[in-house]
Amino acid sequence: MEKIKMKTPLVEMDGDEMTRVLWREIKSILLEPFIELNTKYYDLGLLNRDITNDEVTKEAALAIKKYGVGVKCATITPNKDRVKEYNLKEMYKSPNGTIRAILDGTVFRAPIITKVVEAYIKTWKKPITIARHAYGDIYKDVEMKVSKGKCELLFTDENGNEERKLIHNFDGDGVVLGMHNLNNSIESFARSSFNYALDTKQDLWFSSKDTISKLYDHTFKDIFNDIFEKEYKEKFEKENIEYFYTLIDDAVARVIKSEGGMIWACKNYDGDVMSDMIATAFGSLAMMTSVLVSPDGNFEYEAAHGTVQRHYYKHLKGEETSTNSVATIFAWTGALRKRGELDSNKELINFSNSLEDAVIETIEKGFMTKDLALISNFENIKVRNSFEFLEDVKNTLLDKIL
Known part of the structure; x- marks a missing residue:
């Protein structure tokens, strides 16, 4: 088949450890045979960040602002042990935090659902997306x-x-x-949340504790309400979706009893906690997507998990690993689909959808990595190593598109 061409570049940000190894394999096995990849490459691996004094991270973020869409591999945020291990000049900040600050973005995290792994909450049938305000509160206290x-x-x-x-x-x-927050940051959070709800055609909830925090949390509530009434109410009505505010304890009760299928916007700390809760309740953090959305329409896709350090050390010793690459694959498909949407490239959109379907179908045929096998009730499981799983997905994809 003729390779799909890309009109506009995608910002590609490489990362660290086992996810860096899988990044290369995903491109080689699942993408490059089918797409003429057009990317602006930035190496955000820890060693290159050290060489460039972390300027490469800022350059990558500015490239996303220029081209509109980026895809990022998981990266190390160094602690004291990492500084010693990699002989770093300094303890660099989180690349994700740097990129979020430059894009002024909101993080949206949603689980990837398969039939072989049941949600712990039996009523949940659809993904629940957490929109986390990634500025201020106790993270800058x-x-x-x-x-x-x-x-x-x-x-x-x-x-x-x-x-x-x-x-x-x-x-x-x-x-x-x-602790503090900024009105313009809250406004960006609100607009990103409303835009993402319209983009995905899902209801949007926002929750805080304004009955206790009558100025701080109430400011969040008021800004969300004012922007919705002035800018988004008619758009939501046209798409037949709903926005409503409720207290966070009420939101928790409502979420548990719901079937899912909504976006739940949370303040920084609430979003940090609830996104991990949602990921665990749906099965695995390795099956959690993450997309950073800026209010002016820039997007950065990545997996919600880290660099899988333990598997990387096994890999370096030549030992077999069974690392779940699903969220990293979905980071690529999400970015490629958005690139296709912005460029009106239907071939790229269709390929992205087909690859995601192939991943799910492969798992639901029983071919999965060890982490999913341990929590699945599926009877005919075939545990695959890190690279066998990618080949399995490719075979399923070829059956779909040829």
Whole structure:
């Protein structure tokens, strides 16, 4: 068959460890035989980030702003042990955090569902997508251990005027934290969430705790409501989808009793926790997609999991691994499909859909990696190693498209 051509480049960001190994194999086995890949390549592997003083991460993010769509391999965010292991110049920041900040994006995470792995919540029939506001709150907090004394919140405006509020009079040892957010970041979060709901034609929920946090959380609620009423209400009605706000404890109860199929927008910490809960309840973090969406229409796709360090060390020793590559494959298909949509390239869209179907069909025929085999009730399981699974998917794909 003639290879599919791409009109506009895709920003390709390579990564680390076992996911880097699989990245190369996915391209070689599942993509390059069928597509004339047109990518702008950036090596976000930890060693190259160190060589470039992490400038390569910023360059990749700016390239996404230029070309509109990127696909990213999992990367290491170094701790002290990694700094020593890789002999790094410094402890570099999370590449994902850098890219999110430059794109001003919101992270959307959704499970990949197959019949061979049942959700732990029996009512869940459709994916539940978590939209996480990836700025502020405790992730940019300031913390302090205190003893007996008075703690105040002080704000000094640009004219030097001060406003103070008592936090607590401490009779003994304690701890305090201060956190913040920005209205323009919350607005970007809201618009990205509304746009993604329209793009995927799903209901959108937003939850916080405005009854307790009458200024901080209430600001989120008010911004979402104002933007919806002014910019999105008619669009939602036209698509027959719904937006509503509820308290986060009520949202949890509603989600558990639902059949799924909605986008649940959460503040930063809530989204961090709930996305892992959703992933586990649907079966596996290795079956979780992640897409960063900016309010001005840029998209970055990746797997929700990390670099699979333990399997990488086994791979280096020449030992067999059975690493689940599904979310990484879906990062590629998501990016290629979006590239196709933006370029009106139906062939690329159809191929992306066919490859995703081939992955699911392969698993539902019983060919799967060890992590899925351990949680599946399927009777005729054939456990495949990291590379055999990719070949199995290719065979299923060829049956579909030839």
